[in-house]
Amino acid sequence: MLEAHALTCVREERTLFSELSLSVSPGELVQIAGPNGAGKTSLLRLLAGLSRPYEGEVCWQGENIEHCRDGYHQELFYLGHQAGIKHELTAYENLAFFRRMHHQGSRANLWEVLARVGLAGLEEQYAGQLSAGQKRRVALARLWLGGPRLWILDEPFTAIDKHGVKVLERLLIDHTDAGGMVLITTHQDLHLCADRARILHLAPSREDDA
Numbered sequence: 001m002l003e004a005h006a007l008t009c010v011r012e013e014r015t016l017f018s019e020l021s022l023s024v025s026p027g028e029l030v031q032i033a034g035p036n037g038a039g040k041t042s043l044l045r046l047l048a049g050l051s052r053p054y055e056g057e058v059c060w061q062g063e064n065i066e067h068c069r070d071g072y073h074q075e076l077f078y079l080g081h082q083a084g085i086k087h088e089l090t091a092y093e094n095l096a097f098f099r100r101m102h103h104q105g106s107r108a109n110l111w112e113v114l115a116r117v118g119l120a121g122l123e124e125q126y127a128g129q130l131s132a133g134q135k136r137r138v139a140l141a142r143l144w145l146g147g148p149r150l151w152i153l154d155e156p157f158t159a160i161d162k163h164g165v166k167v168l169e170r171l172l173i174d175h176t177d178a179g180g181m182v183l184i185t186t187h188q189d190l191h192l193c194a195d196r197a198r199i200l201h202l203a204p205s206r207e208d209d210a
């Protein structure tokens with residue numbers, strides 16, 4: 001279970017949010033919603049342990065993530081705005097690299113995974129020659145490698161076409177059905193069952209001092 005207790009986030013002397021608490025239990029998906037600049041990415045980065053809160057703490061299985069960073073990061077898949085793929089490698093080589101670095105227990109067939117994300121026929125294309133949506137699909141293919149229980153996904157649907165969105169929504173459902181946890185930001189409406197998805201609305205920040 002992931003829990004955030006009374007988080008305050010300050011950027012350039014501006015309080016983006018304060019006293020924010022949330023929890024994500026196995027089988028749950030929480031969508032962070034709010035207008036541009038409300039602090040969604042900042043919140044996800046705090047929850048992923050990529051930056052530190054001004055106040056408050058983030059706990060994984062009851063322990064502050066500062067004290068269990070390695071174990072926490074083994075259980076976490078974080079997808080940020082940058083696709084994080086290497087342009088000089090092919091789509092297949094990128095996925096093989098991800099597996100070697102982060103998903104060593106995965107026995108997934110990489111050709112099948114690439115086909116699932118709609119990259120059949122493009123496996124040996126250099127990533128630098130792929131379109132924005134195809135590059136995003138290479139990054140998202142990691143979700144099919146298995147392993148981490150907690151997925152923190154920042155705008156995963158960016159540049160993805162309608163069919164790709166449906167495929168990814170199906171995967172989110174399967175992951176939560178299997179007891180996984182998802183935190184996601186997206187400006188799209190998600191077509192998931194209401195009983196598995198919750199929405200947390202972040203209000204626009206105020207121009208006050210911390």
Ligand SMILES: Nc1ncnc2c1ncn2[C@@H]1O[C@H](COP(=O)(O)OP(=O)(O)OP(=O)(O)O)[C@@H](O)[C@H]1O
Binds near residue numbers: 041
């Ligand atoms: N490292 C930083 N230093 C200074 N200000 C920052 C930093 N990161 C974010 N901000 C500011 O914090 C505010 C919130 O940014 P954030 O990226 O969290 O918003 P968001 O809700 O994810 O927006 P969007 O929907 O546009 O992606 C913005 O005003 C941004 O300029």
